[in-house]
Amino acid sequence: MRVALQVTCINDALFPDTGKAMVTLLRRLGVDVEFPAGQTCCGQPMVNTGYLDEAVPALRSFVDAFGGYDAIVTPSGSCAGSARHQHQIVARRSGDAGLVAAVEKTAPRVFELTEFLVDQLGVTDVGASFPHAVTYHPTCHSLRMLGVGDRPRMLLEQVRGLRLVDLPAAEECCGFGGTFAMKNADTSIAMGSDKARHVRETGAEILVAGDNSCLMHIGGLLSRQRSGVRTMHLAEILASTEAAPPTVAPLSVEPVETRGLAL
Amino acid sequence: MRVALQVTCINDALFPDTGKAMVTLLRRLGVDVEFPAGQTCCGQPMVNTGYLDEAVPALRSFVDAFGGYDAIVTPSGSCAGSARHQHQIVARRSGDAGLVAAVEKTAPRVFELTEFLVDQLGVTDVGASFPHAVTYHPTCHSLRMLGVGDRPRMLLEQVRGLRLVDLPAAEECCGFGGTFAMKNADTSIAMGSDKARHVRETGAEILVAGDNSCLMHIGGLLSRQRSGVRTMHLAEILASTEAAPPTVAPLSVEPVETRGLAL
Amino acid sequence: MTATFVGMPPFPTAARAALEDTQLRHNLAHATGTIRDKRARVVAEVEDWEDLRTAGAAIKDATLANLEQHLVQLEARLLEQGAVVHWARDAAEANRIVAGIAKSHAVDEVVKVKSMVTQEIGLNEALALEGIAAWETDLAELIVQLGDDLPSHILVPAIHRNRAEIRQIFLERMAAAGRPAPTDLTDDPAELASTARLHLREKFLRARMAVSGANFAVAETGTLVVVESEGNGRMCLTLPEVLVSVVGIEKVVPTFADLDVFLRLLPRSSTGERMNPYTSTWTGVTPGDGPQEVHVVLLDNGRTRALADEVGRQALRCIRCSACLNVCPVYERVGGHAYGSVYPGPIGAILNPLMHGVGEDAQTDSLPYASSLCGACYEVCPVKIDIPSVLVDLRAQVVDAHRGGVPPVTHLAEAVAMKGVAATFGSSRRLGFAERLVRLGTGVAQRLPVATPWTNARDVPKGPPESFRAWWKRTDGGRR
């Protein structure tokens, strides 16, 4: 089985540690994962903002990069959802029959990480160790678009030393929503603040989820509030072992240079 | 009994509605409160930052303005605490025996609003109406420096229509602390965020306290988080009646002008 | 004594103001939370709930696919039963018809129930211009009307008000509208309700004409159906001499068997009750019983436009249960007014653009973006409207509407950005270059206006020293 990593554009540029964790984790499970260098983005940012024509080049890159693989694994419920549910819409609108045919092949082969581990590899104990209190936020697209259900929890429950704390109102959206966070910044912040508040209520050290975009939003609020709670992608926790715990890379607080000035 | 309003510098400049509410409330209770125009500041900002000499001019203004009064009422536990506990220290250091003597007269005549209402006027039902869910934060200086105890609660419980909700960890500092909020901004925010979180947990519409400085800090965080919870000074709630409810003046959210630009 | 949604600002602006309304936020959080939990409980009781949703969607789809045939059948049955049937293409036509009926009977007031569709067409304002007072009789609608206010929820239009305010509104405004409130009125809920009851009772007994909407219209029998909780609807529908019902053309269902599915779906989805308290049905005129003159105004007003939309037409399945509002995290925080329409929430965010068309006013064009696309609405919709997919499709329509023309500045910037993004994502080589720029730029980004909405409340992650792509290349995928 030829397996490709779809690292996603946001992870490639901003969260490379998640991509590295995917490689570490999959190799440990015996999967010789490849990284097709031609990949760019699933096109979702354009599609969800209404720019469907502008998503076509991304889509062409996608099918070119991943066309030959049996499975395409991605550390993002949102990007997996985009590939499975939106690619065909964009392809049809483009009027390119070749693209429609190519998408028909790639779309069903895209798996979100937990789907791939539990359904394709049939594994829930991935040999991870992470001795911390953790709470899990099911991102909307993995929860409702993909229906990953209990898979993340099944995986987390097998991690040595990890204490999983229930997140209140877990299934409520964090308010990121891609361009929603920009176009409706105030509402997005109101939603995110409530999510951050619920995370704080758990007393957990780490908020984990399957999408770094949502985590960037919630983590940005937690950091701005100096909450002492950090966010981590599920892949990084599953990749963590006693011998190789994750390097701590909290969301950076931009230093404020003008302290000391009174009143 | 000649009664003077010490409005405090922060209320004078930033929260004049609190001063007006003091006037409304005290007049309704038959107190012909005066506003000595010579007043400036109690000097606490300088004292608590370590600038004791610089507090002397403020102190002179204070005793000049309030020297002739039987009672000096202030809508700030912190400023009352400063007058009662710090003025003598500053006066002694100045080496001015006249100032020491003057402070000896004014200091014990300074009352925080709830002390004045409950102890001096002997009233807990001030005829107020405020049909909202409210939670009360006891500011550190009113709680520990003055020991106002149950007085605010006794007053709030008599307000028609008001539903008083308990604030978790109420007695923990909000993290303002005057220049602390600037000199130790990160820790201050961490403390304030927890306070804001506890406020949100109550489900109350309004956070009330006896010090606008603390409220500015907590309210600034609540507003930044688009929490939908507003802060109000206790005086404004006690001044509110059915016929004259308070004008709603939430902490302004500075409009963000660059929305609509994608990604 | 009427307010209007006309001229509302675009959603983000209206939302910003709503987010600061502490009482609205408090009431919304409480109300939506309560109804949401109630709905979840009673829906869980129904074993074949998913099948029921599928059946509801299928019936509506089949009906909409042959809408003309069902409407013609409905008209025929209504005529047979002594009703007068009117067809209205738009709001103006519908208002003209209703005003004409009122004037022909020389009434200067009408009582109203199930008023959402008449709010859609601005009937009260139109009647007022003709000197006819229209009195809302649903308790919440009455509060909204007396308060010179706008509804903020499909089911609970006065969700943004508290008891003390309602008391104040009754004390100050009831006298001008009929029987005054007692001067010693308190804010005790039972007292407020009985005051409204006495006030309304007088209006019911006096009014000679009623105007209603309808939840359903059964084509095979010509029967209109109104479901409600207070009984005031039944008063409205039975006491006056003349009854005019304004009915959106999507309300038709073929048979009573079909109706059964919706009477099971609606109350559980709407109020979280197993069954709604009052279900009134009437089939034209029944001699000697109820209104002896019955009119039905079949209203298009943008519905055929929505029907022509391949993706969006599913929105016409909507049975106005408000389940999507109660689960919507956006609605929960901003309330109904921000949507600038009598149809708020997720369903409003698609229904309004579908009925009005996009590309014409900024307010309508802002609605498809008033969602984080979380999908909670789709999950609870009793007729399985895939609201997120419709929203995305409408966003494309908004963008397409502005292609070629001269877009507003913000759209221009966005469009230019998107073109750049499209080019970048078309080539992994270009992407690698762009990523290096991004890393250079994260520090700078906080100072640029583009970052403001983000950094206003959130910290931005520092760009990593190296992209994944660069790491993979440098280390041969971690192998060296």
Place this chain on the structure above:
Amino acid sequence: MTATFVGMPPFPTAARAALEDTQLRHNLAHATGTIRDKRARVVAEVEDWEDLRTAGAAIKDATLANLEQHLVQLEARLLEQGAVVHWARDAAEANRIVAGIAKSHAVDEVVKVKSMVTQEIGLNEALALEGIAAWETDLAELIVQLGDDLPSHILVPAIHRNRAEIRQIFLERMAAAGRPAPTDLTDDPAELASTARLHLREKFLRARMAVSGANFAVAETGTLVVVESEGNGRMCLTLPEVLVSVVGIEKVVPTFADLDVFLRLLPRSSTGERMNPYTSTWTGVTPGDGPQEVHVVLLDNGRTRALADEVGRQALRCIRCSACLNVCPVYERVGGHAYGSVYPGPIGAILNPLMHGVGEDAQTDSLPYASSLCGACYEVCPVKIDIPSVLVDLRAQVVDAHRGGVPPVTHLAEAVAMKGVAATFGSSRRLGFAERLVRLGTGVAQRLPVATPWTNARDVPKGPPESFRAWWKRTDGGRR
């Protein structure tokens, strides 16, 4: 295998880093919350708690007022009982004395307990330079030492570590320090404790010399007192041949009756226990029982400097209970390392500047500002140290120390601002003018660097259209 507080950055910088340490934040919140509640419960049981606090403060004050006399008495009694008494003015002297004793016995290792004061003077590092290993035997201190780490709490020095980390530290570091940890060690607390026990037992049996601190020194009898929870202290104090106790001169209490007050105040304030598990007392040498050579090093190291401070001298009452740490909202969030001293928290924020003096290094000068002056520390202090007042006085000392000289830029800006503020608040006319400027400036303020720490996470209130002062003048106090 030692770390040092030397060269720590000023508090705000250290705090910023600590605030991002998720595990520290988690452990601190949990631990301080737990101990705080426990303390509150057991203190509430004691009816005369306030009298007890007053008594404790009075005894310490009286003793400090005649400190020399009590120390001389203590020395006399110790000599009578066969102990050797040394006086050390500073850390270097104390370290030289201890190293000298060790060398005179040709030992290359010592066991230690109650090590706070020896951490203050850097004894372990000094002994290491002489080729002498110093082994901590308090479990938490052992973890800190093996982990090449610093204590972060007076009572729970390893509060920032978790079980898995402790297991890792034991596995990796124990072997180099003595008996290795079993290779199949798990992170089960009982297993970790028994591993430490076996490791330490070997050291106790091998060591010929011990170094301790003391909680109290009773002048009337020459008795030293150590209170602890593990029993390791008693091993240390009784097994070796030579015992050297380094005792701060403020530890002296006149009589056993006085000691009684503190033995009641300490455990409830410290661990929230009614009584501490192990109280060891020894009076010089007891022939044939315990160490046959007993040294006591009476240490000043800044204590007389603190004693000379009229406001600050009350800090010398401190009995190191850590109650002020556990209630401090600042400590709860940043932990002990940020204070850059073995004495962290509110007491550290005054004790360090009092012992070192201010105006010399930025780290010490930052400590008096590491508090919001909330007063919770004063409320729980068993010897009623008015920490907030001392903090304010120390702030004045910091400011005064920089008057005249060339202050650093930030101080300069602050000093200039304060002079301006002083002038403004000296005149209500000038204040009125300044307020108008403030209102003009609030919009601008957000763009200026001065506002950054504030607006980083908080919204700023808009300046009102009119100050209270202006309103009063315009309306004659609302009368017109």
